[in-house]
Amino acid sequence: MSSAQSQFPVPGATQSYWRSELDALDDHQSVQDLPTQCDILIIGGGYAGVATAYHLLKSAAATGNTKPNVVLLEARGACSGATGRNGGHLRPDITSAPVRLSERYGSKAGAAVARFEMDHLGAFARLLEEENLECDFAKAASYEVFTTPEQVVAARERHDKLRAQPAFAELVAAVEFHAGDDAPDRTGVKEAKAYFSSPAAHLSPYKFTMGLLSRALELGLCLKTNTPVLSIREVDAVGTETGGGSIPAKYRVTTPQGDVNAAKIVLATNAYTSALVPEYAAAIVPCKGLACHILASSSSSSSSSSSSSSPPSPLRLPRLPTSSLCHRVGLSGYNYIIQRADNTVVVGGAHHTYKQDLASWYNNADDASLIQPAQSYYCDMPGFAARCFVGWDEVQTTVDHVWTGIMGYSADSLPHVGSVPGREGVFVLAGFNGHGMPVAYLAAKGVAEMVGEGKTYEQTGLPALYMTSQERLAPRYDDILGRNLQVKDS
The missing domain is CATH 3.30.9.10 (D-Amino Acid Oxidase, subunit A, domain 2)
Structure with missing residues (x-):
């Protein structure tokens, strides 16, 4: 079994059908040199990361608020990971996972997840019409x-x-x-x-994500593809490393092209999350x-x-x-x-x-x-x-x-969304279990509200079961391998 440190995107990936004709933005570099500082750094250029950038910048433009300086880093080409390699489904699950979730957490919690997924059908239809996105949606x-x-x-x-x-x-x-x-x-x-x-519904996930990426760039996103993030470390106000404390959290992100300091970070890293935040190693595999x-x-x-x-x-x-x-x-x-x-x-x-x-x-x-x-x-x-x-x-x-x-x-079959425990200013949107299409768009909207507007998780209206937590980092279930990890009371 490989260590978490090795779980970064690899070179020479197999070519998916969706990526057989690459978009002009596939290897896009908004700027030649990596910015040294930004307000919000998004790591991951797939569906979740692009949707988060879009919601952040779209909201600022709609409300007239000061536009945040948003940088998105992708290790390979844009939409080259799971999004650009999936089956093309936008299929809410009403009849399978909700039964298991209801048995574990109650019918209201299970139904909330199913309704959230169903809401994506209408949300996609409205988005595609509003932004005039062509993605073979049917x-x-x-x-x-x-x-x-x-x-x-x-x-x-x-x-x-x-x-x-x-x-x-x-x-x-x-x-x-x-x-x-x-x-x-x-x-x-x-x-x-x-x-x-x-x-x-179904669609071309690559065309959809690249179309949404184009809109985010028009709204002011700075994109750097082929820029893998190697590490994240906390720094204090004057740039010296610290183990934490009461000061506002800021982070230094290391890449082969240099470092960038960010006030807030969004981990849209899905399968690769534990490579940067090892505490997720048991929660997202x-x-x-x-x-x-x-x-x-x-x-x-x-x-x-x-x-x-x-x-x-x-x-x-x-x-x-x-x-x-x-x-x-x-x-x-x-x-x-x-x-x-x-x-x-x-x-x-x-x-x-x-x-x-x-x-x-x-x-x-x-x-x-x-x-x-x-x-x-x-x-x-x-x-x-x-x-x-x-x-x-x-x-x-x-x-x-x-x-x-x-x-x-994810070990419990639920995505991890929200503020990373113990890392102030770091947010996660990952662990989609191969079922991210009817989850990530509206989940990214909630994350954008937390990051850009300071909302709490509860204020976003996201399903309660999606919220990442310290408890979920030590899973009670292992649905991946079908093992029950619950510890019996002594």
Whole structure:
């Protein structure tokens, strides 16, 4: 198992489908030399960090307040981490995690998390219209598909538990549960026996984040890509190092390009958080996953097309009944699938093929290499699409991109948001468990209010369960490995 110190972004990362055509801002440098001082330093140039910068500067512009000097540092290219490597889903979870959260913390707390995620659908639609962002956004009913009798029984129990709780009444009304022999035709999944249908959307996470980054730069953000942060240390008012005290906290951040002093810091570092704040080592663990992009195989084109002077027309795959799928396999297998407007498919998951090999994914920040069992699961012939989808047996497909990404998995399955315990002026927005798209935008708004307006966590209206705390740094649960860490009373 690697030490926390080694868990920094690595060079030579695999190329994701989303980043196959890079934005002009990918390696952007707002200034040649690293600023020596700023009001607010954001570390991490993915969705969470960019959204925080956008909210900070947008709020200042809207209220006429003094615009803070905001600097964002990214270790590699912009949106090169988990955001630029995810499955493209904007899918609120209404029927899975909320059941577990309700059992642990009560139905009101579980429902608050589900409502917060649902709020992202409307928030995204308003943002994209207001800022005129183009990111291939599409609303869709997302089907969580169950393929074994045991899964169907468990799903029905979940649904019944939610329906029995008044706090979930409005949310459950948006969910359909259907079981029957027609499930394969309804879902497009061969082995389907039942499914949940719930509101969702999908998009290009890279295009979205880069579009929002462009707006933040217009509002005054200073961006430095390819500038990894190596350390953070506390300094006093005249720049000498201190172990703490009653003076206002200020921080010196070290990079290969020099140091920058910041009054406040936002850690939008997700899987890499403990590399800079080691106290998060048990709370947020880097975990590696794999995804790929499937399209029609060029080998299915007619031989005559090769003799033509013009290129052949792009081949299109069949259209699935819905463009958003969560495909449950066996006891613990899970694939997340979207179908793009061009009918190509992005799919990730297959954790069940390698989960026993902990070194291949757990506490592993190497997104420069693939995970062979998952790669084979998706790429070996017959292809995943032919094995999975109704009517695709004769469809010839190929995989043109296979990539890995490093997700920040939290031990208790909840993101860490808010003021870092014991570090005045340092805030965290991390640990999204591969489920950050319906969480980070509005969570970043709350963090921006804490950082820029001095609000308390409670005043932001964020879900209470997201609040980072000293207690959560010594987790009671280990959902990543399925272990119960609660200490029994003596």
